[in-house]
Amino acid sequence: MSALQLFIVQRLTALIMAPLVLAHLAVMAYAIHGGLSVAEILGRTQGSWLWFGFYGLFVVAASSHAAIGLRAVLTEWVGFRGRLGGRLRDLGCAVFGLALFGLGARAVWAVTLANTATAGVGL
Amino acid sequence: MERQVPGKEFLSVTVQRGQPGEAVRMQTFQVPAQDNQSVLDVVSWIQQNANPSLTYRFACRVGMCGSCAMMVNDVPRWTCRTHVSKVAKAGVIAIAPLRNLPLIKDLVADLDPFFDKWTDAEAHHHPTRDRDQPIAAVDPDSRERRQANAGIECINCAVCYAACDTVAGNPDFLGPAALQRAWTLYNDTKNADKNAVLDAVTGQGGCHTCHSLGSCTNLCPNELDPTAAIAGLKRASARRFFGRD
Ligand code: SF4
Ligand code: SF4
Ligand code: FES
Numbered sequence: 035m036s037a038l039q040l041f042i043v044q045r046l047t048a049l050i051m052a053p054l055v056l057a058h059l060a061v062m063a064y065a066i067h068g069g070l071s072v073a074e075i076l077g078r079t080q081g082s083w084l085w086f087g088f089y090g091l092f093v094v095a096a097s098s099h100a101a102i103g104l105r106a107v108l109t110e111w112v113g114f115r116g117r118l119g120g121r122l123r124d125l126g127c128a129v130f131g132l133a134l135f136g137l138g139a140r141a142v143w144a145v146t147l148a149n150t151a152t153a154g155v156g157l
Numbered sequence: 158m159e160r161q162v163p164g165k166e167f168l169s170v171t172v173q174r175g176q177p178g179e180a181v182r183m184q185t186f187q188v189p190a191q192d193n194q195s196v197l198d199v200v201s202w203i204q205q206n207a208n209p210s211l212t213y214r215f216a217c218r219v220g221m222c223g224s225c226a227m228m229v230n231d232v233p234r235w236t237c238r239t240h241v242s243k244v245a246k247a248g249v250i251a252i253a254p255l256r257n258l259p260l261i262k263d264l265v266a267d268l269d270p271f272f273d274k275w276t277d278a279e280a281h282h283h284p285t286r287d288r289d290q291p292i293a294a295v296d297p298d299s300r301e302r303r304q305a306n307a308g309i310e311c312i313n314c315a316v317c318y319a320a321c322d323t324v325a326g327n328p329d330f331l332g333p334a335a336l337q338r339a340w341t342l343y344n345d346t347k348n349a350d351k352n353a354v355l356d357a358v359t360g361q362g363g364c365h366t367c368h369s370l371g372s373c374t375n376l377c378p379n380e381l382d383p384t385a386a387i388a389g390l391k392r393a394s395a396r397r398f399f400g401r402d
Contacts, residue, residue: 037359037363038365038394040365041365041395042395045395109327110323110326111326115329
């Protein structure tokens with residue numbers, strides 16, 4: 035991706051994450067202060083396309099945002115530049131982003147659609 | 158050398174000495190304090206009265222030419238217009254060549270990389286007309302002209318370039334002054350090739366590398382705002398990316 039494309043993705047994901055982070059914090063506060071049990075939480079999230087969409091979008095945005103940010107840190111602070119350094123850096127950041135995405139996607143899948151996908155229950 | 162007069166105040170001035178290939182060292186001089194004294198006056202006093210081999214650069218002494226910038230107590234300043242009372246800490250001043258640039262000798266940094274980046278940023282005029290055509294009218298109140306005007310008083314002193322931590326971290330970064338120049342050209346109705354300018358500043362090390370930390374704007378002696386100019390380039394590149402320009 036070009037410097038411009040990375041910049042656009044970085045800004046768009048920031049824009050997406052800003053409200054999602056606030057909503058996530060509000061949900062956490064609600065879940066903990068309301069004293070919801072694990073079963074109660076799962077009861078609300080499982081089978082919900084809404085929560086799947088919410089946290090799915092979050093995971094996509096966070097993993098790409100973090101990978102692009104890490105790329106800048108490696109460029110400026112570790113000196114990964116030039117042909118070889120740049121390649122290594124980009125490969126490393128792509129792997130890092132994909133790993134974050136994998137971990138996040140697995141968690142989102144587990145708390146939302148995992149058991150219902152096979153049962154075919156929606157919303 | 159001036160004799161130490163009782164009751165007369167002295168500044169303790171440390172200057173960096175040395176050139177590539179030898180160990181850089183610090184040398185301290187006692188310089189008579191005056192009521193009105195610029196940092197450049199202090200450097201000149203040392204060269205004229207204490208150590209004639211001290212190498213430094215200046216030309217106009219009035220803040221026009223941009224050749225006298227140095228690190229003063231670790232902050233880049235135009236030395237000819239920086240009053241000692243503004244920067245001395247308990248009568249102590251440390252002076253070094255501009256940061257982020259190669260050393261030539263003593264207090265003189267090599268500005269070549271700084272100017273090369275102006276060229277890399279397409280920071281030259283792309284004419285719309287030839288000499289036989291009438292001169293294009295420029296509307297001084299237009300938004301573009303006002304944005305261009307905000308950046309044209311740059312004296313190429315490289316203070317902003319030395320101030321920028323992103324240049325320090327990434328030598329490929331074009332830096333605040335070259336990008337600001339590109340922004341003034343981008344907004345110049347007499348400049349034919351806006352897209353060439355935008356292309357030149359959106360690659361690796363281009364405007365998107367800037368973290369908007371604002372050290373450049375903070376320290377520019379002419380009170381210009383390269384941070385805002387760079388933000389303008391980022392906006393323009395995003396607009397073009399989404400096909401809105
Ligand atoms: S705003 Fe950008 S150009 Fe200016 S000092 Fe910060 S990183 Fe450098
Ligand atoms: S923008 Fe300001 S600090 Fe930078 S080179 Fe121009 S006058 Fe100097
Ligand atoms: S000597 Fe010209 S700007 Fe300082």
